[in-house]
Each structure stands twice: as structure tokens, then as C-alpha cells.
Amino acid sequence: MKLLTLNFLTCAIKTCKSSPLSFPLHPREVELEILETDYNAVFLRNILPRLEWEALRVLAGELGLPSLPESSPDVSSLSTSSEEDDSETPTQVAQDLHRLLLETCIKEGKLVCGCCGHEYAVKEGVANFLLPGHLV
Amino acid sequence: MSRPEDILPPDLFYNDTESRKYTTSSRIQTIQSSMTHRALSLLSLTSPSLILDIGCGSGLSGEILSASASEGTPGGPHVWIGFDISSSMLGIALEKEVEGDLFLADAGQGVPFRAGTFDAAISISAIQWLCNAETSEESPAGRLSRFFNGLYASLRRGGRAVCQFYPKNDVQKKMISAAAIKAGFGAGLLEDDEGTKNAKTYLVLTVGGGDVRGDITSVVAGMEGVDVEDHRRGVPRKRGEERKGGKQWIMRKKEQMERKGKVVKTNSKYTGRKRRIAF
Numbered sequence: 001m002k003l004l005t006l007n008f009l010t011c012a013i014k015t016c017k018s019s020p021l022s023f024p025l026h027p028r029e030v031e032l033e034i035l036e037t038d039y040n041a042v043f044l045r046n047i048l049p050r051l052e053w054e055a056l057r058v059l060a061g062e063l064g065l066p067s068l069p070e071s072s073p074d075v076s077s078l079s080t081s082s083e084e085d086d087s088e089t090p091t092q093v094a095q096d097l098h099r100l101l102l103e104t105c106i107k108e109g110k111l112v113c114g115c116c117g118h119e120y121a122v123k124e125g126v127a128n129f130l131l132p133g134h135l136v
Numbered sequence: 137m138s139r140p141e142d143i144l145p146p147d148l149f150y151n152d153t154e155s156r157k158y159t160t161s162s163r164i165q166t167i168q169s170s171m172t173h174r175a176l177s178l179l180s181l182t183s184p185s186l187i188l189d190i191g192c193g194s195g196l197s198g199e200i201l202s203a204s205a206s207e208g209t210p211g212g213p214h215v216w217i218g219f220d221i222s223s224s225m226l227g228i229a230l231e232k233e234v235e236g237d238l239f240l241a242d243a244g245q246g247v248p249f250r251a252g253t254f255d256a257a258i259s260i261s262a263i264q265w266l267c268n269a270e271t272s273e274e275s276p277a278g279r280l281s282r283f284f285n286g287l288y289a290s291l292r293r294g295g296r297a298v299c300q301f302y303p304k305n306d307v308q309k310k311m312i313s314a315a316a317i318k319a320g321f322g323a324g325l326l327e328d329d330e331g332t333k334n335a336k337t338y339l340v341l342t343v344g345g346g347d348v349r350g351d352i353t354s355v356v357a358g359m360e361g362v363d364v365e366d367h368r369r370g371v372p373r374k375r376g377e378e379r380k381g382g383k384q385w386i387m388r389k390k391e392q393m394e395r396k397g398k399v400v401k402t403n404s405k406y407t408g409r410k411r412r413i414a415f
Contacts (some may be wrong), residue, residue: 005217012241012248014150022249037235042185043215050186050252102215126226129219129241129248131368133273136245136282 001125002071004101007051009127011113012120013135021115024055027062030109032120039098041088047101056100058135065100073097139304145270150193150222159228168260171336172197173208175258175298178326178340178355181211185255188290190243190299191262192218193225195234201258202235208394208415217254219243221265244269244279247286254290257297263339264301267308280312282320288343296355297321297341309337316341324352326362383408 009025016022053072060068078094090098111120111127118135121128140149146245150158158164175197192198201216203209217237220226226238241248245265266283267276287297303309309325316323321341328336340355357364378384386408 001237004215008217008249008253010248010250014246014248038213040184040213040215043186043213046183046255047186047215051251079231124230125274126230126240129239129245130221131242131245133271 007029014121016115019115025111028110031107146181149219152224155224172200177291178298187216188257189252190259195229197260198236225283246282249290252292259299280315299339322352
């Protein structure tokens with residue numbers, strides 16, 4: 001599961017919906033892996049304003065990844081356009097973001113809700129969000 | 137024709153053998169890919185987006201979503217997140233190494249994403265399963281409403297969702313679209329090859345605000361060979377309800393007065409009519 005997805009995921013339990021603690025979910029005992037994907041500049045520009053930067057910083061801290069800057073990078077800082085051939089080359093910031101959000105994946109581990117403490121197991125990159133009937 | 141929904145719940149029906157049969161059948165592959173392309177054309181995405189795939193199964197539709205624009209996916213390659221209730225199906229998706237993120241989850245238990253996550257949502261041949269409740273604790277209506285409420289919240293303003301499904305009958309079709317409307321969506325049903333054996337029903341949903349102008353019918357504006365039938369009514373008018381000052385009201389009042397013993401003018405065809413201005 002990509003770290004990008006984790007930035008959008010909340011606890012599935014109904015009573016947690018109203019609590020601010022249900023987002024983000026906290027990874028526990030995780031095993032990370034890198035799955036290379038093509039760099040997609042337009043997508044990154046599209047998704048950047050929708051990210052919860054604070055949650056991403058917390059996540060990077062919990063996973064022991066290099067710490068992120070205080071505030072979200074500006075959309076304009078993602079690429080530098082060269083005037084000769086009208087092409088855009090991604091900056092280091094954009095490449096790091098792509099690496100972090102779209103290539104770093106959680107392979108095994110658990111996701112824990114900060115509100116109710118429910119643990120969602122992740123196996124082979126697939127998270128189990130099936131709930132027993134009484135929690136729906 | 138047998139319906140898998142009537143045989144077993146989805147997580148049991150799509151076991152290892154059934155999932156493999158489903159994924160390797162070239163007939164199903166062709167149908168699924170043509171339906172995914174149709175759904176994508178209804179979503180009319182122009183740039184790479186974040187898409188939710190409900191009931192992604194073995195990733196037949198997901199493979200099309202991750203394809204690039206040159207391979208026939210408008211606005212692609214998209215990033216998608218899919219969920220399905222059948223672990224066997226997801227197992228096959230893992231074997232195929234699909235690009236999207238997979239979840240084992242039941243759509244009838246809601247959509248566990250924060251508000252405004254997705255640009256669009258797609259669902260191919262899945263939501264008819266929501267009309268079945270497997271335990272006495274849940275009901276089809278409850279499952280549908282939890283699903284549509286969750287979906288509505290997780291889409292961004294101006295987002296769209298297209299759900300292709302196989303309704304068992306008209307009642308089910310109405311139940312699903314009513315649940316979507318109740319959740320706040322603008323909803324419309326698009327039917328391809330209506331009345332034939334291979335009829336396909338698409339539930340097109342829009343979230344207000346953003347760039348969708350006008351109502352739901354503008355989604356199909358500019359598409360060829362689509363007839364719009366609008367079954368919405370303006371203000372629902374109740375039949376047989378009297379208006380104060382109307383003929384029925386006057387007649388009732390006259391009867392009342394007559395019963396009290398008052399002198400009342402006889403009724404005629406002119407009773408309750410307006411005088412002409414010329415008088």
C-alpha cells in the first residue's frame with residue numbers, strides 16, 4: 001500500500017468518524033518496500049493541494065524516514081521549465097515526493113486507529129478493512 | 137438466467153476457482169473492458185486523477201485505469217485505489233501485479249477515506265451485490281445508504297462516479313438510484329442496448345459544486361446516440377387536495393353553513409368560478 005493512500009485513509013468504524021483522532025492511521029511493525037513507478041508530473045501537481053501535510057510529516061517520523069519540511073512545497077517548485085525546448089524537468093523536491101508517496105509501499109504490518117485502537121492488518125500490501133458486524 | 141447474487145455471498149462465491157474462471161474468460165474480459173471504457177467516457181477526466189474502484193476484483197478495470205492516454209484511457213495514466221470483498225479475487229490481482237492499491241473491504245460497510253479524497257469513482261458489475269444482506273443485523277437499504285453516504289463524502293466537489301451494475305428488476309434499479317439521491321448525489325441511469333439480453337445499466341452520479349454545470353443530464357451532453365428521458369417532476373402535486381378559495385373549498389364551506397341552518401345559495405355550474413373582467 002502506497003504512503004499516498006495512507007494519507008487519505010481513516011478508521012472505518014462508524015463511531016470513530018466524528019473523532020479527529022481517527023486520521024491518520026498509525027503504522028506499527030511495518031515492513032516497507034520500494035516499487036518503482038513512472039514519474040507522473042501532472043498527477044503530482046493535482047494531488048499536492050489535497051495532501052494533509054501535517055499527517056505526512058507525522059507518518060514520516062513514525063516510519064523513521066528522513067524528516068519533511070515544515071510546510072507543503074509549492075506546486076510551482078515541482079518542475080523547472082527550460083525555455084529552449086518547452087520541456088519540464090522535475091526538481092529534486094518533486095522526485096523525493098514521488099519516491100515517498102508513490103514508490104514507498106507498506107508490505108506487511110498493522111495500521112492502528114488513534115481513536116479506538118482497532119488494528120487493521122496489512123498482508124502483501126493488501127489492508128484488511130473488513131469489520132465484524134457489531135462494529136459497523 | 138442464474139444470478140450469482142442469489143447463490144452465495146460475494147466473498148464465498150468468488151472463491152479461488154470461480155475467481156480464476158472469471159479473470160481468464162476472454163468473454164468476460166472483453167465485456168469488462170468495454171464497460172470500463174464506457175464508464176471512463178462518462179467520467180470525462182482530462183488529467184491524471186485519483187480514482188476509487190469499488191469492487192475492483194482481479195483488477196480488470198484497474199489495468200485500463202493505469203494505462204496511459206496513448207493506450208486509449210482518457211486523461212491517463214490514473215492512480216487508483218480499489219477494494220473488493222473477495223480475497224481470492226485480490227490474490228489474482230496481486231499475481232498480476234496491478235498498479236493500484238488494494239483493500240479487502242465491504243462496500244456495504246462504508247468507504248473509509250477522508251472527505252474530498254477522490255476525483256472520481258468507478259464500479260464495474262459490483263453494486264448489485266449490495267442489495268443482498270447476509271445477516272439479520274444488516275439490511276440492503278442500510279448497506280446501500282452507508283455505501284453511498286461514504287462515497288459522497290470521499291469524492292471531491294464536482295467529482296463524478298459511474299457505477300455499472302446488473303439490476304435484478306426495476307425495483308432494485310429504483311432502490312439503488314433512490315439511495316444515491318438520498319445521499320446527496322445527482323443521479324441518472326444510462327442504459328445501453330436497452331431491452332436486449334446484453335443490456336448494461338450505468339448509474340451516473342455527480343457531486344454538486346465544481347465544474348459540473350447544470351444538472352445530471354449535462355453529463356451526456358455531446359454524446360452520440362443518447363436519448364434523455366427526464367422522469368423528475370417539479371413540485372410534487374398531491375391529488376385531491378383542496379386549495380383555500382377553490383371550488384372544492386367553497387362547496388365544503390357551503391355544506392357546513394347549510395348544516396348549521398344558514399341560508400345558502402344553490403349550487404350551479406358557476407359556483408366557485410371567477411367573474412369575467414368585462415362584467
